[in-house]
Amino acid sequence: MTRLSREKAREATRGKLIAAARTCFAQHGFAGASVDVIAETAGYTKGAFYSNFDSKEAVFFLLLEDHLAQEIARGRSATAGSSFNEALNRMIRVYDLEGESQDWCLLAVEFALHAARSESFAARYTELCGNNHVQLGRNLTRLADLAGRPMNKPAYKASKFLAFRTGLALDRTAPAPSLTPGDVRGALGGFLRKVLLRI
Amino acid sequence: MTRLSREKAREATRGKLIAAARTCFAQHGFAGASVDVIAETAGYTKGAFYSNFDSKEAVFFLLLEDHLAQEIARGRSATAGSSFNEALNRMIRVYDLEGESQDWCLLAVEFALHAARSESFAARYTELCGNNHVQLGRNLTRLADLAGRPMNKPAYKASKFLAFRTGLALDRTAPAPSLTPGDVRGALGGFLRKVLLRI
Amino acid sequence: MTRLSREKAREATRGKLIAAARTCFAQHGFAGASVDVIAETAGYTKGAFYSNFDSKEAVFFLLLEDHLAQEIARGRSATAGSSFNEALNRMIRVYDLEGESQDWCLLAVEFALHAARSESFAARYTELCGNNHVQLGRNLTRLADLAGRPMNKPAYKASKFLAFRTGLALDRTAPAPSLTPGDVRGALGGFLRKVLLRI
Amino acid sequence: MTRLSREKAREATRGKLIAAARTCFAQHGFAGASVDVIAETAGYTKGAFYSNFDSKEAVFFLLLEDHLAQEIARGRSATAGSSFNEALNRMIRVYDLEGESQDWCLLAVEFALHAARSESFAARYTELCGNNHVQLGRNLTRLADLAGRPMNKPAYKASKFLAFRTGLALDRTAPAPSLTPGDVRGALGGFLRKVLLRI
DNA sequence: TATGAATGAGAGTTCATTCAT
DNA sequence: AATGAATGAACTCTCATTCAT
Structure with missing residues (x-):
């Protein structure tokens, strides 16, 4: 029990720091966010940060x-049904830029x-992205299947x-974005239909 | 004359520093490039930099x-002719990512x-981008005219x-890009045709 | 019995940590060796270290x-026999820099x-060294006796x-030492003979 | 003149920082002395330190x-005369531990x-020391010449x-040194005579 | 007894910027 | 106009030590 609560406490701290x-x-931004501030935001000190990461x-x-x-997981669920239109809408929701997604972008x-400038970092980053493209390609293929359309070079389509x-x-990031959330969803949907599925 | 040659000299210094x-x-990158190194690259010292900017x-x-x-100027020229196909190709060339353009991106x-994070900076940046969208919208409208297609909300299309x-x-920036220069030109062309002109 | 085995366990932990x-x-080095690493080397954690020291x-x-x-104990044994030459060789062996001795130096x-810089530390250190000089002085006196030579100011000789x-x-510590182990033994022997015993 | 006073000022700052x-x-100690304190001691800030070194x-x-x-230079002067005794005394003075020398030791x-533990540092350090031994060896050879004694392996003798x-x-460093300055001079002289010159 | 999460002071170093020259 | 010495705040990261468990 002692052990458990210790682990729990650690996990809680980790969680707060990650958040x-x-x-x-x-x-x-990456450079602009100092470890000091991150730790403080989580209610800890630098030291806690470095004992967790x-x-x-x-x-x-x-x-x-x-x-x-x-x-990727959400995309897999999104493309799991049998209706293309519903799947498409779900995919749009997965990749639209509301909520946390915008920050992540x-x-x-x-x-x-950073990867374009730091060699040491590039390798790990490339791997991560390559894998992401492949996985997203699979989800896009499932979407194409639902639409009864062929899908060539899925990873390449995923890149685009x-x-x-x-x-x-x-664009959405800008202080005065040119595009509304609705525009974004429309644009993503159009892109998926026209460029990827050629519907 | 002394006055003039002084101004010339100043202008030359400015030019070298800008380059x-x-x-x-x-x-x-912006953060990664130090004023020291910029000035040195231009053949001057920090002081010259701060005397000019x-x-x-x-x-x-x-x-x-x-x-x-x-x-914008190049886009205006590109869309000045009478053949849609030629104009389209010229526009693709203006916006492809070869040469200096990639760096600029x-x-x-x-x-x-930076604009997303610095309020003081955001205002000027917004204005600049808004204007750019409007101007590019005009060029896209001329392109649409050549294609005999209507163009609605040109600035919005420009944003997209x-x-x-x-x-x-x-993507091209990555250590191992998914896309080739040809892919990029193809993608830009396809985007212009399908998404913007609905051809 | 529980008491005893506990004490034993504690002693074992202490021993491993000391080693x-x-x-x-x-x-x-003192500064370069972190408590963390010491404890880990012993198979424990920081906490064990601070529980024991x-x-x-x-x-x-x-x-x-x-x-x-x-x-000192080894020096006493070394000078316990009756042959000066053997005793001298044994003393050289005690103080040569092979095996653990080099690390110790x-x-x-x-x-x-550290003692030169930390007042709080200096007192205890001084006492320790003074005692060491006196004890070594005694051993050197026994060596001198075996050689049939007088020994004045033995603690001072010990210092030298x-x-x-x-x-x-x-010197031996250096990446490329000037002296070989044989040199060291020769130098120690020469020093003992000439400087201390004036043979 | 402007140029000169600038250089002078810089040199003055450098000098103060070095001192x-x-x-x-x-x-x-090396580790114990922080750049912050060094700069402050010189009447400047960290930044000044790093623009000079x-x-x-x-x-x-x-x-x-x-x-x-x-x-080395002082040793060369010391061994330049014609009287062995005077030269010996001068050499003792060069290498005794009064004044700044003790700190340096x-x-x-x-x-x-540090060199024993940092590979990257070891190379430069080794070179420095090797050179020092050779040079001191030369000075010791001159001393031997004055004494009319032969000198074999001067660099090795210098090491010793x-x-x-x-x-x-x-020893002198200790809070309560075993040896007086006079002892040190005596010991150095004895060492030079007996061990190096075998007089 | 031993754990290990957390502290917090302090390290070396970088750099945009200022200003006397 | 251009220099470059100096500033000073900010940065990431380390580690001896504490203490609740």
Whole structure:
């Protein structure tokens, strides 16, 4: 019991720190969010951060991994039904930029830039993204199946889709976005239909 | 004459510093490029930099302005002829990601992120982008005219186009891009035809 | 019995921690050896360390005490026979820098430096060293007796001897030592004969 | 003139920082002396330190180099005359541990320990010491010449001499040294005569 | 007795910016 | 106009030590 409560407490701390990191990174970017502030936001000190994680970068990576994994899992559920239209709408919801997703897009962009400049970081990042494209490709293939359409080079299609989504995210990010949430959903849907499924 | 040659000299210094800033920002990012290195790259010292510009941010902004203005001007030329197909190809060339454009996309992305986080910066940035969308919208309208197609909400279409382009740039930026330069041109062309012109 | 086995267990833990500290201090120095690593090396955690010792410094002191006591005891045995030549060789062996002795010299040096800078530490250190000089002086006197030579100011002679020995240790410590183990034994022997015994 | 006063000012700052580093390193050791305190001692801030030197280690190295060079130069002068006795006394004065020399010995010891543990540092350190032994060897050879004695393996003899000197320095370092300054001079002289020159 | 989560002071280093020259 | 010495705040990360469990 003692053991358990210790583990629980640790897990709770970890959770708070991760949540704080999520918030801070999204608000101030990877470079702009200091470990000090992240820890403070979580109600701890720097030391707690470093006894839970190896480095600032490690936490960011963790966050990114988690997010991608969730997105893929949600996409799998979304494309599990039998109605194409419903599946399409669910996929749009998975990839639209409401809620947490917008923050994540910003972070993803920051990390893309970081990877473009830090060799040591690039390898791990490339692997992560490659895997994400493959997995998303599978989900897109299921979507195409539902539409009764063929799907060639699914990972490549996934790249294009994510590129568009990221670009939209950057627009939504602006202090005065050109696009509304509805625009984004419309754009994603149009992209999926026309560019990917050629409907 | 002394007056004139002084001004010339000053202008030359400015030019070299701006060119150096362009290179350095593209290579290392806004935060990663230090004023010291920029000045050194230009063959001067920090002091020259601060004699010519108010801050690091100011130069970056200048760079962005220049680039957007050029892109718009090139787009105007591109859509000036009478053949839609030729105009489309020229537009693709203006916005593809070869040559300097790729660097610029990275910088644009960095600035978008910066704007999302610095209020003081956001206002000027918003204005710049809004204007860019309007101008690009005009060029897209001319393209639509050549295609004999209607163009609604041109600035909004411009937003979508730039979003996609930026997303593609981010992909090309990766250590192992999913997309080839040909893919990019194909994607841009397809986007212009299908999404914007509905051909 | 429970009491006894508990004490035994505690003693075992202490022993392992002390051995680990010995190894770590010698390898990385006093400052460079973290309590964390020492405890881990012993197969425990920080907590065990602090349950058994007051501080990092305290353990180091303990180590030094033990070592000096052993050196003196070995010196007493070495000078216990009746043949001067054999006794001299044994003494050289006690103070040469092979085996554990070299590590000890490094640690001794580190502590000397520490004592020069920490007042609180200095008092205990001084006492320890003074005692060591006196004891070694006695052993040197016995050596002199065997040689049939007088011995004046034995503690002072001991100081000089140890100074030389420590200096040699520092040389041996270098990545590319100037002196071989044989050189060291020769130098110690020569020093004992010429400087201390004036033979 | 402007240029000159700038250079002068810089040189003055450098000088003050070096002097402060000397003091602080000697007082608190390499690790114990923080850049912050060194800069403050010199009347500047950390920033000034880093615009004058690459790193803390670099300054220490500089200090060590300077000191060794001076010691060698003084040794050359000391052995330049024609009277052996006078030369010997001068050499003793060069290597006795009064004045700044004692501090230097401590620092030298600290760096020896550092070199024993940091590979990256070891190379430069080894070179420095090797050179020092050779140069001191030359001075000792000149001393031997004056005494009309042969000198074999001068660099090796130099190693032994410096080892002894360092050991003595460590003793003098103690809060309650066993040896007086006079003892040190006596010991150095004896060592030079007996061990090195076999007089 | 031993654990290990958390502290918190402090480390070395970087860099945009200022200002006397 | 250009220099570059100096600032000073901010950064990531380390570690001896404490204490509730």
